[in-house]
Amino acid sequence: xxxxxxxxxxxxxxxxxxxxxxxxxxxxxTGLSVDExxxxxxxxxxxxxxxxxxxxxxxxxxxxxxxLARRKxxxxxxxxxxxxxxxxxxxxxxEPDDGLDDAVDPPMPGPDSxxxxxxxxxxx
Numbered sequence: 001x002x003x004x005x006x007x008x009x010x011x012x013x014x015x016x017x018x019x020x021x022x023x024x025x026x027x028x029x030t031g032l033s034v035d036e037x038x039x040x041x042x043x044x045x046x047x048x049x050x051x052x053x054x055x056x057x058x059x060x061x062x063x064x065x066x067x068l069a070r071r072k073x074x075x076x077x078x079x080x081x082x083x084x085x086x087x088x089x090x091x092x093x094x095e096p097d098d099g100l101d102d103a104v105d106p107p108m109p110g111p112d113s114x115x116x117x118x119x120x121x122x123x124x
């Protein structure tokens with residue numbers, strides 16, 4: 001999966017490609033370990049992605065995915081800076097073979113979630 005923010009495409013953060021420094025900064029910036037980041041999406045109903053908006057931990061996890069994707073693209077931003085953009089400038093781009101078994105797979109919010117989702121896209 002890719003995300004697009006303000007017209008710039010980013011690959012979703014693949015956890016297997018994180019550096020040790022990425023992992024240290026993930027913990028410093030968000031308070032989450034890699035396992036906690038993965039677990040933050042465990043209770044999200046894939047058929048009702050808006051459930052992700054009910055949990056602070058899931059929101060932080062989603063922000064962490066955005067932040068890590070931007071880091072992997074070479075941007076050096078704080079967590080706050082990486083997540084400070086209008087949500088209507090966020091798009092999700094599903095790819096046929098995402099290899100999401102090795103990646104954080106945040107659910108794709110629906111059109112009523114306020115997260116700029118494109119209803120024509122699906123998570124698989």
